[in-house]
Amino acid sequence: MANKKVNKKDITGLLKEWGQQFAVFAPSRESGVAAMAEWDGKDTSFLDWYRNTVVPPKASFLPPMEEMFRFQKGKEGYNIAPPPKAERSQLLFDVRPCDARAMAILDMTFEQALEDPYYLSKRKSAILVGLGCTNPCESCFCTSMGVSPAESADVDLMLIDIGDDFLVEEVTAKGKELISKTSGLKEATKEDEAKAKQARKASYDKVTRKLDTGGIKDKLLASFDDEEFWEKVAAKCISCGICTLLCPTCYCFDINDELVKQEGTRFRSWDSCGFPNYTKMPMENPRQEKWRRVRQKVCHKYEFYPMTFNVIACTGCGRCIRLCPVNWDITQVIESVPARTEAKK
Numbered sequence: 001m002a003n004k005k006v007n008k009k010d011i012t013g014l015l016k017e018w019g020q021q022f023a024v025f026a027p028s029r030e031s032g033v034a035a036m037a038e039w040d041g042k043d044t045s046f047l048d049w050y051r052n053t054v055v056p057p058k059a060s061f062l063p064p065m066e067e068m069f070r071f072q073k074g075k076e077g078y079n080i081a082p083p084p085k086a087e088r089s090q091l092l093f094d095v096r097p098c099d100a101r102a103m104a105i106l107d108m109t110f111e112q113a114l115e116d117p118y119y120l121s122k123r124k125s126a127i128l129v130g131l132g133c134t135n136p137c138e139s140c141f142c143t144s145m146g147v148s149p150a151e152s153a154d155v156d157l158m159l160i161d162i163g164d165d166f167l168v169e170e171v172t173a174k175g176k177e178l179i180s181k182t183s184g185l186k187e188a189t190k191e192d193e194a195k196a197k198q199a200r201k202a203s204y205d206k207v208t209r210k211l212d213t214g215g216i217k218d219k220l221l222a223s224f225d226d227e228e229f230w231e232k233v234a235a236k237c238i239s240c241g242i243c244t245l246l247c248p249t250c251y252c253f254d255i256n257d258e259l260v261k262q263e264g265t266r267f268r269s270w271d272s273c274g275f276p277n278y279t280k281m282p283m284e285n286p287r288q289e290k291w292r293r294v295r296q297k298v299c300h301k302y303e304f305y306p307m308t309f310n311v312i313a314c315t316g317c318g319r320c321i322r323l324c325p326v327n328w329d330i331t332q333v334i335e336s337v338p339a340r341t342e343a344k345k
Helices: 008-019 097-113 117-123 173-180 190-206 216-222 227-234 290-309 330-336
Strands: 004-007 023-028 035-038 065-074 077-081 090-095 127-131 157-161 165-170 253-260 263-270
Touching: 004 008, 008 023, 008 090, 008 165, 090 097, 097 117, 097 127, 097 290, 127 173, 157 173, 157 190, 165 173, 165 190, 216 290, 227 290, 227 330, 290 330
Parallel strands: 023 090, 090 127, 127 157
Antiparallel strands: 004 165, 023 035, 065 077, 065 263, 157 165, 253 263
């Protein structure tokens, strides 16, 4: 089926139409931080200012704080009540390819490693509408991680900026079905296709930061016990957790109960392996030293995750670089890992 196109002036109408079926989420700065938020039904200014959100779209499926269930103590035990279900599925509009890839990586954890009903109930029913990135940040290195800023196999529909219009590409069966029920779209021409091709190349060429990950898993394994190296790497880290909390592929969480007399709520919330208390146990803390926590963060993405799923748990979105208060740079760390053939004695 031929690709479609939509005029930028018609985006409001398009989102309103989709909003009749889905809870539409789009980039917003209303909270003071760029994040995906439920669309207000009129504002499309994000098409002008949007480069990427600070809070990654993973928050739509793995919220910063999420109710798991409520419980009440009765005479014969506890009564458990699941959280209320969302009335409508989510449609995320303008997801960048790096974040779409990140959600595909998270799927491996929450579906393949262990089926997580809270995540999957939202994720499987959602529609992802991608938007090609035309103005990557200096900190972006997505192309080194196998992600193109204007292409994605990880969304249902892909939009490419071709001037006055967006080219609309069907990627999945869900995307095709949505387009078949959408009015106001026009058939894309060969000229439109040519413009989209040029836009993809231009976007790709704008990503100038490069990272060579060849052999990184083996290098990290050989350097795992090199305390001197990790001490140096961790020297300026302040353990604030920003790089992990705002990473689109990090998924660490804590679980707590909130109690009021005989009633309570169990919820989970984002946590970080960068925090000193993350691994604290009654008798010990195996990662009390900062260098051990930094090592865990780096090795999890570039060594442990590839060992389990054969993919690096990083998409080169650059958030951890541009949002770090002390300019800690993951690309510099990876490039500095010694090229050893065996572990340091």
